[in-house]
Amino acid sequence: MTPIKPVALSLLLGALAACATTAPVAMPQEFVLVRHAEKASDDPRDPTLSDAGRARAQRLADSFAGRELFAVYATDYRRTRDTAGPTARAHALAVTVYDAKLPAAEFAAQLRGKHPLGTVLVVGHSNTVPAIAAALCGCEVAPMAEDEFDRRIRIVFDGQGQAHLSQTRY
Template identity: 40%
Template sequence: MKKVSWLLLMFFCAVVQAKSFYLIRHAEKVDDGSKDPVLTLQGQQRALNIAHMLSEAAITQVYATDYQRTQLTAKPLADHLGLPVTIYDPRELTAFADQLKAQEGNVLIVGHSNTTPMLVHLLSGEPAFKMSEAEYDNIYQLVIEAGQITLTQFKSLPMQSGGNQSTIEK
């Protein structure tokens, strides 16, 4: 009996230590020439779909830069989960990555085409990749468990009438 209890405790501890980071670029933005545009209708629909996709991912923290497009992309999920959207400084990615590594729980981070690849690199050690200005549909899931890092890429779609039933498992 003690052996079974010990094994269950070890399994539980391993599960508790696993954490996931979901890194995305903001959804489609209005091309109005401003430095801080809002989301297009398609971008708003994509933000809703991301919220739907990640609603069961046990996210405990939501981060976004201090721009309307990132805040509006993060807001539907944060609202659904009853979480605030915490602002991070995209100019301080190394310090932010260290902060993320030290905290518990699953996290959504909404960034930009020039910050999301670098943050994936800082968190995973994988080579940085390029992200085009037209790329809005990638979700990078980085799972850290028992010192092992797994990076998976998913696609998000803008919400269609009737909804998109895509989900990501916890």
Template identity: 40%
Template sequence: MKRIALLLFISALAINVNAQTDVTTFILVRHAEKSKDDPRDPSLSEEGIKRAESLNKILMQADIAALYSTPYKRTKSTVQPIADAKGLEINIYDPRSADFLKDIMEKHKGKTVVISGHSNTTPLVANLLTGSDQFKQLSEDDYSKIYMVSVSEIGKGTATILTY
């Protein structure tokens, strides 16, 4: 039931965004659960692989224009099922860059973009997009949040937080 409600919400959002071409939708996720195979750049655990597949199913109906990820295996692997299903490349971004959001907005204005990040960068990006400081760093065991941020201008967005 929860999954059906989430799918309906995302579908409605995609239709609404298409009607308002000046609004860009950012779907922000933290990478899925990581394994312990490498302390510096771990892969996804089996649970993480299942979560990445679940994210793909949830976003299947969304008209996603681009995927962005930090350069780590866990963030790229989180959005890889979406890339495979939609025939998209995963673009690498540096969350320390002051201009990466501006660049994404210029390239994909009025479209939907998925960004895969980390426990600290995902809420930070949501705060930058909304012009607020309302989202705090995620706990080490919280992989379930999806930040849906609609933006006509960076710093003036509105966010909806979902769990999956």
């Protein structure tokens, strides 16, 4: 029997390595939560966005440019739908309306169950976003002031299901 020469062995091992498949990298489960943008004073019950609010909604959409987004949620109010709209349109997604009165823990469980992978945007209100974020991460989240429109809460679940919360301004 003829021994395999080092060059031939290297070629053989290289060919085998090329045929091997690598395990796919799973997308993390990620939720981005924001309060609706600045509202106008045109309707006390269901106002539209102000000029500043429309500009903020566009900045939110721009912040997702080049990223894959799996779903966009908003409550059934013009200010939340209009905040979510530019992002949803940029990703060819519909805005899914959720009930603002749904308990935070129940809504968080629904989100985690429906979206086990990928990034999801949730647009809510100053009195709901912190509670939803806290229910998702199982951690403390500071309340939002009535005049706070720029907080972006991001919760990412790692491969072991551990939540990691970060907060930025946009």
